[in-house]
Amino acid sequence: AQSVTQLDSQVPVFEEAPVELRCNYSSSVSVYLFWYVQYPNQGLQLLLKYLSGSTLVKGINGFEAEFNKSQTSFHLRKPSVHISDTAEYFCAVSERRGGSYIPTFGRGTSLIVHP
Amino acid sequence: KAGVTQTPRYLIKTRGQQVTLSCSPISGHRSVSWYQQTPGQGLQFLFEYFSETQRNKGNFPGRFSGRQFSNSRSEMNVSTLELGDSALYLCASSLAVENFYTFGSGTRLTVV
Numbered sequence: 001a002q003s004v005t006q007l008d009s010q011v012p013v014f015e016e017a018p019v020e021l022r023c024n025y026s027s028s029v030s031v032y033l034f035w036y037v038q039y040p041n042q043g044l045q046l047l048l049k050y051l052s053g054s055t056l057v058k059g060i061n062g063f064e065a066e067f068n069k070s071q072t073s074f075h076l077r078k079p080s081v082h083i084s085d086t087a088e089y090f091c092a093v094s095e096r097r098g099g100s101y102i103p104t105f106g107r108g109t110s111l112i113v114h115p
Numbered sequence: 116k117a118g119v120t121q122t123p124r125y126l127i128k129t130r131g132q133q134v135t136l137s138c139s140p141i142s143g144h145r146s147v148s149w150y151q152q153t154p155g156q157g158l159q160f161l162f163e164y165f166s167e168t169q170r171n172k173g174n175f176p177g178r179f180s181g182r183q184f185s186n187s188r189s190e191m192n193v194s195t196l197e198l199g200d201s202a203l204y205l206c207a208s209s210l211a212v213e214n215f216y217t218f219g220s221g222t223r224l225t226v227v
Contacts, residue, residue, distance in 0.1 A: 032214050041220075042221075043119070043207075043220045043221050045218070046217070051214060094214065100146060101214045102163060105150075107157045108157060
C-alpha cells in the first residue's frame with residue numbers, strides 16, 4: 001500500500017519569503033501526484049498535479065512542484081508567499097485500484113505566513 | 116460550471132442516531148468518493164462509487180454505507196453514531212479519465 005509523508009506539520013514563514021513544503025511517498029508502481037490546499041471551513045482545492053511528462057509542474061497561485069522519481073519526492077515551492085497563502089496543504093498520491101485512481105493523502109502541512 | 120455540492124454544511128446529532136449526507140457531483144462526473152477528515156487521523160478514504168456501483172472501499176466499519184443514484188448524486192449514511200464519528204465529511208467527484216478529484220466544501224458532523 002502506498003503512503004505519503006509530509007515532513008513538516010507546520011511551516012511558519014514571513015510574507016514575500018520563499019517556501020518549500022516537502023512530500024515523500026512510497027510506491028513501487030507508476031503514480032499520479034497532487035497538491036491540494038484547504039482554507040478554513042472549506043473543502044480541498046487542487047493546486048497542481050503530475051500525471052506524466054515534465055517533472056516540473058506549475059500550478060495555480062504561483063506554486064510549482066518537482067517530481068523526483070529516484071527520491072520519491074514531490075516538494076511544493078513558491079518563490080514569494082502572501083498572507084493569503086496561509087492554509088493547510090495536502091500532498092496526495094494515487095495509483096490504479098479497481099478501475100480507478102484513489103488518492104492517498106498525507107497528514108497535511110500548515111503554512112503560516114506572518115506579515 | 117457548478118462545483119461539487121454537499122448538504123447540509125453543518126449537522127449536530129446525538130450518539131446512537133443515524134445520519135445521511137448528500138453530495139451532488141459536477142455535471143458529467145460519474146465517479147464520486149467520500150472522505151472523512153479528522154485532526155487525529157487526517158483524510159481517510161471511505162468509499163468510491165461509479166455508475167451506481169461501489170468500486171472501492173476504505174477500512175471503515177459497516178455502520179458507514181453509501182449509494183449512488185442514476186444521476187450520479189451520492190449519499191452516505193452513518194448508523195448508530197459514535198462520538199468518534201465527529202468529523203468533516205468530504206465528497207469529491209471525478210471524470211473517469213482525468214484522474215483527479217474536485218472536492219466539495221464538506222459536511223461538518225458533530226456527534227454529542
